[in-house]
Every structure is written in structure tokens, then in C-alpha cells.
Amino acid sequence: MTTTVEQRSTTAQGAPNVLLKLWRNKETRSVIIQIVTIALLFAFFAYIINNAVLNLQALGKTFSFDFLKEPASYDINQALIEYTSRSSHARAMLVGILNTALVAVCGIVTATVVGFLLGVIRLSSNWLAARLVYVFIEFTRNVPVLLHILLIHGIIVHFLPLPKQAINVADALFLSNRGVYAPRPEFLDGFVYTTVAFVVAVIGAVLFRRWAKKVQEATGKIYPVFSICLGVVVVLPLVVFLLSGSPLTWEMPKMGRFNLQGGVVMLPEFLALWLALSLYTSAFISEIVRSGIMAISKGQWEAAGALGIRRNRTLQLVIIPQALRVIIPPLASQYLNLTKNSSLAIAIGYMDIVATIGGITLMQTGKEMETMIIVLLIYLSFSLVISAFMNWYNKRIALVER
Amino acid sequence: MANSHNPDMTPGLTNAYDPGEHPDWPAPSSVKGPVHWIKTNLFGSVTNTLLTLLAIYLLYKIIPALVQWFFVDAAYTGASRKECEAQAGGACWAFIGSRLQLFIYGFYPEVQRLRVNLSVVLLAAALVPILFDQVPQRGKWLIYSALYPFIAAWLLVGGIGGLEYVPTDKFGGLMLNVVIGVTGIAFSLPIGICLALGRQSHLPILRIVCVAFIEFIRGVPLITLLFVAAVMLSYFVPPGTNFDLLVRMLIMVTLFASGYMAEVIRGGLQAIPKGQYEAADSMGLKYWQSMRLIVLPQALKISIPGIVNTFIALYKDTTLVIVIGRLDILGIGRSSLADSKWQGLSTEVYVFVAVFFFISCFLMSRYSLYLEKKLHTGH
Numbered sequence: 001m002t003t004t005v006e007q008r009s010t011t012a013q014g015a016p017n018v019l020l021k022l023w024r025n026k027e028t029r030s031v032i033i034q035i036v037t038i039a040l041l042f043a044f045f046a047y048i049i050n051n052a053v054l055n056l057q058a059l060g061k062t063f064s065f066d067f068l069k070e071p072a073s074y075d076i077n078q079a080l081i082e083y084t085s086r087s088s089h090a091r092a093m094l095v096g097i098l099n100t101a102l103v104a105v106c107g108i109v110t111a112t113v114v115g116f117l118l119g120v121i122r123l124s125s126n127w128l129a130a131r132l133v134y135v136f137i138e139f140t141r142n143v144p145v146l147l148h149i150l151l152i153h154g155i156i157v158h159f160l161p162l163p164k165q166a167i168n169v170a171d172a173l174f175l176s177n178r179g180v181y182a183p184r185p186e187f188l189d190g191f192v193y194t195t196v197a198f199v200v201a202v203i204g205a206v207l208f209r210r211w212a213k214k215v216q217e218a219t220g221k222i223y224p225v226f227s228i229c230l231g232v233v234v235v236l237p238l239v240v241f242l243l244s245g246s247p248l249t250w251e252m253p254k255m256g257r258f259n260l261q262g263g264v265v266m267l268p269e270f271l272a273l274w275l276a277l278s279l280y281t282s283a284f285i286s287e288i289v290r291s292g293i294m295a296i297s298k299g300q301w302e303a304a305g306a307l308g309i310r311r312n313r314t315l316q317l318v319i320i321p322q323a324l325r326v327i328i329p330p331l332a333s334q335y336l337n338l339t340k341n342s343s344l345a346i347a348i349g350y351m352d353i354v355a356t357i358g359g360i361t362l363m364q365t366g367k368e369m370e371t372m373i374i375v376l377l378i379y380l381s382f383s384l385v386i387s388a389f390m391n392w393y394n395k396r397i398a399l400v401e402r
Numbered sequence: 403m404a405n406s407h408n409p410d411m412t413p414g415l416t417n418a419y420d421p422g423e424h425p426d427w428p429a430p431s432s433v434k435g436p437v438h439w440i441k442t443n444l445f446g447s448v449t450n451t452l453l454t455l456l457a458i459y460l461l462y463k464i465i466p467a468l469v470q471w472f473f474v475d476a477a478y479t480g481a482s483r484k485e486c487e488a489q490a491g492g493a494c495w496a497f498i499g500s501r502l503q504l505f506i507y508g509f510y511p512e513v514q515r516l517r518v519n520l521s522v523v524l525l526a527a528a529l530v531p532i533l534f535d536q537v538p539q540r541g542k543w544l545i546y547s548a549l550y551p552f553i554a555a556w557l558l559v560g561g562i563g564g565l566e567y568v569p570t571d572k573f574g575g576l577m578l579n580v581v582i583g584v585t586g587i588a589f590s591l592p593i594g595i596c597l598a599l600g601r602q603s604h605l606p607i608l609r610i611v612c613v614a615f616i617e618f619i620r621g622v623p624l625i626t627l628l629f630v631a632a633v634m635l636s637y638f639v640p641p642g643t644n645f646d647l648l649v650r651m652l653i654m655v656t657l658f659a660s661g662y663m664a665e666v667i668r669g670g671l672q673a674i675p676k677g678q679y680e681a682a683d684s685m686g687l688k689y690w691q692s693m694r695l696i697v698l699p700q701a702l703k704i705s706i707p708g709i710v711n712t713f714i715a716l717y718k719d720t721t722l723v724i725v726i727g728r729l730d731i732l733g734i735g736r737s738s739l740a741d742s743k744w745q746g747l748s749t750e751v752y753v754f755v756a757v758f759f760f761i762s763c764f765l766m767s768r769y770s771l772y773l774e775k776k777l778h779t780g781h
Binding site for chain 2: 030121129142158369384
């Protein structure tokens with residue numbers, strides 16, 4: 001009697017019971033969750049792709065990247081490679097990528113230098129200087145970066161004089177509201193020898209440094225590595241440069257009739273973006289540097305002192321290597337932020353990727369999907385390259401645990 | 403040196419007092435007091451002295467000029483730039499004053515602005531139980547806080563229950579910043595927690611999906627996501643559906659912030675010792691129970707500074723809506739510059755907006771410091 005009842009109940013609720021059993025088993029449950037996740041994800045992508053296809057059909061558009069070969073027919077005011085309005089959209093995109101890279105690299109270098117400087121002053125025992133830097137940092141990082149860019153751009157455009165009355169710094173630099181004009185280096189034929197000498201000197205310095213380290217580890221003898229390396233890297237190219245007859249001239253900017261002529265022009269857009277990004281990021285970097293140095297306990301200084309190591313060697317051998325470990329990961333994300341913030345260029349008309357391919361090309365061709373995908377992919381690859389490099393560097397200096 | 407000492411301090415006279423009756427002399431000025439402080443902190447070494455002199459020179463150059471421009475030479479009344487300049491050569495605050503309503507409410511219909519004010523009051527009420535944990539009936543109050551975004555959305559947009567409908571393209575000014583900021587903050591925290599848990603999960607597929615999403619979001623600038631919201635997102639909805647631009651923007655800003663939030667919370671989760679997870683398991687707690695009762699309270703506590711930093715970054719990023727043509731407080735300021743009566747006053751506008759952002763972000767970061775101290779239960 002009881003068996004039939006049991007049998008009946010299992011047949012009646014058979015399916016749910018099996019599912020419940022599967023659900024209560026840890027392994028099968030995780031498989032079920034993952035299958036459901038994949039199914040939902042596929043359904044979602046199928047749904048939006050289907051919608052996109054339908055929408056494109058309704059608008060009579062096609063999905064293709066052929067437009068990249070067509071002439072762009074717009075001008076770009078700052079191009080690092082040759083570009084005319086008859087060049088293709090792909091070329092315009094390349095110009096945009098180079099402009100983004102230019103401002104990102106310049107910004108990263110300046111922000112790092114200024115940030116380290118501010119961080120060190122903030123830690124100094126000088127009360128007044130530390131307070132002053134603190135106020136500057138708090139003000140800089142609590143204001144949106146877009147506002148920095150617009151403010152600096154506004155100051156350059158409104159407060160610097162017209163090119164005719166440009167501020168003249170030693171007849172070499174001219175500051176005007178159309179940009180800063182600087183001398184342009186012109187390399188003559190013989191300059192290649194200097195370049196070769198420089199490369200040789202750098203390689204030699206690196207090899208010497210390795211050798212000196214080996215010697216020190218084996219015998220304890222310390223060479224003045226830094227000054228010797230610096231001497232080699234500076235003196236060797238300089239001697240070759242002078243021997244080959246100084247093959248370098250500078251093209252100076254000159255006052256023309258209406259405008260300044262010659263030299264290198266840094267446009268107000270580039271200047272504003274560069275300065276604003278550097279200032280904004282340096283405020284964050286200085287806090288990172290400060291916390292990195294403060295993370296090293298005082299005992300490390302005292303231990304090095306007890307071993308009789310001099311102060312600058314302590315800094316070089318004990319403090320900085322440890323502080324870098326704390327500093328590098330957040331520094332990497334600041335570099336990434338700076339690169340991504342450079343996309344704000346569009347607010348002041350600096351022709352970066354977003355402004356070229358994601359702006360004018362998009363408007364001209366009406367290829368929203370394709371251009372946006374290109375822009376997103378370019379930024380993703382920028383980010384991946386920077387984080388890969390910083391990860392490699394971080395691994396190199398990471399604590400070797402024994 | 404010896405001359406400056408009190409004669410009572412000379413060795414022969416020290417016994418003139420009974421034990422315990424010896425009067426307290428102040429320490430000599432060379433080891434304590436303002437003179438000593440100035441000597442060590444400002445003129446300790448050559449570099450220090452140079453730094454101090456440089457700082458004093460900078461202050462001397464900057465402070466008087468700023469005060470002059472901000473207050474002394476500033477014009478507070480006037481109907482145009484010319485009238486301002488006729489009064490004084492400094493800042494023309496009359497410009498900001500004449501457009502204050504626009505800066506705050508944007509293009510929200512004037513007769514309906516009471517609704518904006520009401521939602522701000524309700525926001526303050528919703529923040530109380532979140533910011534302070536000693537209020538009575540905190541649990542019930544928190545339910546109201548969780549419901550607040552929806553109440554505010556109804557209040558501001560209207561259209562249901564007798565409230566007049568206000569299209570979202572009328573939103574602007576400070577109001578738009580606050581709407582985007584509060585929405586982003588309110589929704590990015592729960593989404594970020596889910597993403598962080600997903601990234602830490604044992605299920606490979608779930609983990610890959612979360613990692614891919616987080617890395618994608620963190621790899622691209624917010625501007626491009628806003629562009630996607632403006633031009634591309636409408637392709638992904640069924641043909642014929644219209645999808646409000648503000649909602650699209652809010653979705654993108656929220657997803658963007660939640661990517662960063664997830665990484666902050668992951669840091670907190672990784673800092674929790676493994677023993678805590680194992681202890682929860684050995685108590686027989688299920689996954690969600692152990693997360694809710696054991697792991698997350700500790701992880702969130704550690705991540706508070708990072709969470710508040712993400713909030714501040716999100717709040718500052720609300721100014722970026724300007725690139726897709728929405729006018730927030732910065733956008734309103736910028737577009738007012740086109741008015742021929744007030745042309746060329748960009749510095750005033752940007753300084754006004756900068757001061758506003760500085761005050762609000764600085765207060766947020768101070769609150770986070772206070773919270774950090776209060777929750778610090780370690781040693």
C-alpha cells in the first residue's frame with residue numbers, strides 16, 4: 001500500500017523533484033546557473049543585433065567599413081603626419097589617434113614630474129609650503145577636469161595678446177592667443193652620427209650598470225654608476241655632434257605681416273588640454289606619491305642608518321624601491337584616466353579620435369555604429385597597452401618573497 | 403643665553419623652594435613656543451628657507467590680486483558687461499546674479515519649480531538615515547530612502563496623478579547635475595556589488611562575463627559611452643520605440659560608475675581574510691546569507707573611502723553631458739556667454755562653477771574622512 005502511494009507521488013511530482021534535487025546539488029547547480037547565464041546573454045545579444053539589423057534596414061543603411069577609404073573632405077588644424085582634406089577617413093582617424101597619443105604622452109610626463117614634486121613638497125617639514133600645496137591639490141582635484149580645460153582655454157584665448165603683439169620670450173618663444181610659437185629643430189645630413197652615438201652610449205650605460213651591480217654583489221665594491229652613466233650618455237653624443245660639424249639648426253619663429261611665421265606652433269587647444277590634464281592628474285599623483293612614501297615605516301630609515309648607509313643611498317636602495325611598489329598600481333590607473341580624459345578635447349575643438357572619426361566623420365557619413373565601434377576599440381587598445389606595460393613594470397619591481 | 407635666564411634658576415638658589423612648591427617656568431624659547439616652531443618649520447635649512455621665501459612671495463602675488471578681483475573691484479549690480487566695467491575692473495558677479503535661476507533650474511517651467519524644491523527637501527530627508535546611523539526607526543526610514551529615486555522621478559517628470567508633464571529636455575542647470583549624480587550613485591552601488599561578487603565567483607562563465615564587462619567599462623572614456631547613448635543606443639531597441647535621451651544617459655552613467663564601483667568593492671572583498679569565508683561556511687550559512695551577514699559588511703566598511711571617491715568622480719563627471727548637447731550648470735554658464743550683453747565673461751562663469759563644485763566635492767570627501775574614523779575599529 002505504502003509503496004504505491006510513494007510511487008504515485010513520485011510520478012505526480014517527478015519532474016520538479018528531479019529539478020529540485022539537481023538544484024540542491026552544488027555542482028549541478030553551478031552548471032545550471034552558468035547555462036542560464038550563457039542562454040540569457042545570447043538571447044540579449046541576438047535581440048539587440050536583430051533590432052539593429054531591422055533599424056538599419058528601415059533607415060536604408062548598411063553595416064560596412066568601406067567609408068574609411070572615401071575622402072574625408074574636412075581639414076584638421078593639427079596633423080603630425082601629412083594630411084589634406086582629400087585624404088581618406090582612415091587617414092583622418094590615424095591623425096586623430098596620433099593627436100590623442102601626443103597629448104596623452106605629454107600629459108603623462110608633465111603630470112608625473114609635477115605630481116612627484118608636489119607630493120614631496122607636501123611631505124616636507126616646511127609648514128607653509130606643505131599647506132600651500134595642500135590647498136592647491138584640494139582645489140584642483142575637487143573641480144571637474146572639463147572645467148579646468150575650459151578655464152585654461154578661455155584664459156589663453158581671452159587674455160593672451162593677438163599674434164601681432166605676442167609676448168616675446170628671448171626672441172625664441174612667442175605667446176599669443178593663436179598659440180605658442182617655438183623654434184623648430186632642423187636636422188642636417190650629419191645628424192645621424194649623433195643619433196647613433198646616443199644609442200651606443202645608452203646601451204653602454206645599461207651594460208655598465210649591470211656589470212657594476214654584479215661587481216658589487218660579488219666583491220662589495222661600489223662604483224659611482226649614476227654619474228658615469230650620465231657622463232657617457234651626455235658626453236659621447238656631444239663630442240660626435242661637435243666633430244661632425246654641429247649638423248643642427250633652429251628655425252626661429254618670426255613676426256610676419258599679420259601673423260607669426262615659422263617655427264613650431266602649439267595651438268591653444270593643445271596647450272589648454274595638455275596643461276589642464278597635467279594639472280588635474282598631478283594633484284592625484286601627488287597624493288599617491290605622498291601615501292606611498294608615508295607607507296614606508298620610519299624603522300626602514302633607522303635600520304639603514306644603523307647599517308651605516310648614507311642618506312642618499314638609503315633613499316635609492318631602501319626607500320624608493322619599497323615606495324614604488326605602493327605607488328605603481330594607482331599611478332597606472334591615473335595614466336589610464338589621463339588618456340581617457342583626453343577625449344574631452346572635443347569640448348574645445350582639439351582634433352583627437354573622438355573629434356575626427358567620432359565627430360566629423362560620423363556627421364558626414366552617418367555611420368554611427370561603425371564609427372562608435374572604431375572609437376571604442378581604439379580606446380580599449382590604448383587602455384590595454386598602458387595597463388599591460390604598467391603590469392609588466394609592476395611585476396618587475398614587485399616584492400620577491402622567499 | 404645666560405643673561406636671559408631668570409636669576410632664580412641659578413644653582414645656588416634652587417633649594418630655596420620646598421619640594422613640590424617649585425614654580426613652573428616656561429621652557430626656553432629655543433626649544434618650545436612660536437619662535438622655535440618658526441625656526442624648525444620654516445627656516446630649518448637652506449632649502450627650507452628658500453621654499454618659505456618662495457611660498458611667501460607666491461602668496462604675496464596671488465592673494466591680494468585674487469581678493470581684489472573677487473571682492474574689492476567686483477561689480478554686483480548692472481544689466482550688462484559695460485555697466486559692470488563702468489563700476490569696477492574686477493569680477494562682474496551681476497552676470498551670475500541675473501542668471502541664477504537658470505543656473506539652478508535650467509529650463510524647468512517656472513510655475514512648476516516648486517516641485518524641484520520639494521524633491522530637494524525629500525532628498526535631504528532620504529539622506530538622513532544613510533548619513534547618520536543613530537536616528538530612530540532607521541529601518542523604516544531606509545525603505546523610504548530606497549524608494550526616493552522613484553518618488554523624485556515622478557515628482558520631476560510628472561504626467562501621472564495630476565502632476566503636469568514636464569519633458570526631460572527641460573531639465574538643466576544644477577538640477578541636471580544632481581539628477582544624474584543621485585541616480586548614478588543610487589544605482590551604481592548595488593550593481594557594483596553584484597559585479598564584484600560575480601568577479602569573485604567560483605563559476606567561470608559568470609566570472610568571465612563580469613570581468614569582460616568591468617574591463618570594457620573601465621577601458622573607454624565616459625564621453626564615448628555618452629556618444630553611444632546619444633547616437634547608437636536607439637538602434638538597439640525595437641523599431642518605432644522612442645527612448646528618452648535622459649534615460650539613456652542615466653543608464654550609461656550608472657553602468658560606467660558601477661564598473662569602477664565593482665573594482666573598489668573587489669578590493670574590499672579581497673582584503674577580508676579567508677577565515678571569514680570559511681567560518682561563514684562552517685556555520686552552515688548559504689552563499690547569500692554569508693555574503694549579507696559576514697563578508698559584505700566588512701568589505702564595504704573597508705571600501706568606504708574608495709566608494710566615496712567614486713561618488714565624487716561621478717558627480718564631477720556629470721558635467722560631461724555638455725558634449726551631447728545637454729546643458730548642466732557648466733553648459734548653462736557656457737551658453738550664457740553667447741549673450742551679446744555679457745560676452746567675454748568666461749572667467750566669472752567658470753570660477754563660479756568651479757567654486758560650487760569645489761564646495762560640494764570637498765564636503766563629500768570630508769564626510770568620507772569622518773566616516774572612516776568612525777568606522778575604524780582596529781588599532
